[in-house]
Amino acid sequence: MSADEYHRAVPQLQHAASMDPTFFFAPYYLGLAYSLQGRYEAAIGEFRKAEQIEPNAQVAGQLGFLYGVTGRRNQAVARLRRLEARSQKDYVSPYLISLVHAGLDEQDLALGWFARAIRERSASLLWPGAKLISRHLRVGTRLARLLDASGIPR
Numbered sequence: 001m002s003a004d005e006y007h008r009a010v011p012q013l014q015h016a017a018s019m020d021p022t023f024f025f026a027p028y029y030l031g032l033a034y035s036l037q038g039r040y041e042a043a044i045g046e047f048r049k050a051e052q053i054e055p056n057a058q059v060a061g062q063l064g065f066l067y068g069v070t071g072r073r074n075q076a077v078a079r080l081r082r083l084e085a086r087s088q089k090d091y092v093s094p095y096l097i098s099l100v101h102a103g104l105d106e107q108d109l110a111l112g113w114f115a116r117a118i119r120e121r122s123a124s125l126l127w128p129g130a131k132l133i134s135r136h137l138r139v140g141t142r143l144a145r146l147l148d149a150s151g152i153p154r
Contacts, residue, residue, distance in 0.1 A: 006033040017049075024054045031062060035132055040070050057086055058124070061096030065132065068103025076104050093117060095124035102136040110136075114146055 010033050017026035031046035044066050051059045064079030080100045083092050098113030117125060 006036045009033050022053055024050055027053070028059065035062065035066065040066050044070070057083060057090075057092045057096055060086075061093075061099050064096075064100035065103035065136075068100060068105070069136065073104065076100060080104075093122045093124035094120060095122045099132060102132070105136075111142055111146065118146060 010030065013026050013030045013033065016023060017030065020026070027046040027049035031043045031050060034040070034043035034046060044063065047059050047063050047066065051063070060079050060083055064076045064083065067073075067079060068076035080097065083097055083100065086092050087097075094113045095117035098110045098117060101107075101110035101113060
């Protein structure tokens with residue numbers, strides 16, 4: 001899933017999901033594809049399926065972001081709190097926390113966590129969904145510098 005051709009991945013991912021409903025990556029990447037297309041309700045449905053197969057920080061972050069951008073603030077904040085609690089005992093990418101803050105339109109917090117993800121060289125920045133953050137943060141000098149440092153296309 002690259003080069004902004006997310007629509008091309010959808011049929012293959014749907015086929016993979018139909019072949020094996022326990023295959024985590026099919027609904028996870030469908031959720032990313034739908035998110036990147038702005039199909040947020042469809043993305044939420046897929047991430048919920050992925051979460052039932054394998055609950056993890058990546059899914060929690062994606063759902064937190066989606067709940068934020070669709071106006072479900074309480075659900076987004078609940079996901080954020082879960083990520084913060086999880087980070088006390090396991091590694092949680094700062095990118096995921098940044099993503100939820102971006103979904104909640106908390107620009108300064110999102111940028112701060114995004115900068116931390118870059119400093120830590122978080123692997124999350126390499127995921128196809130990493131472009132979501134640049135779409136939901138206001139473009140300014142600080143974001144431009146962070147995006148240049150991260151290698152994420154603007």
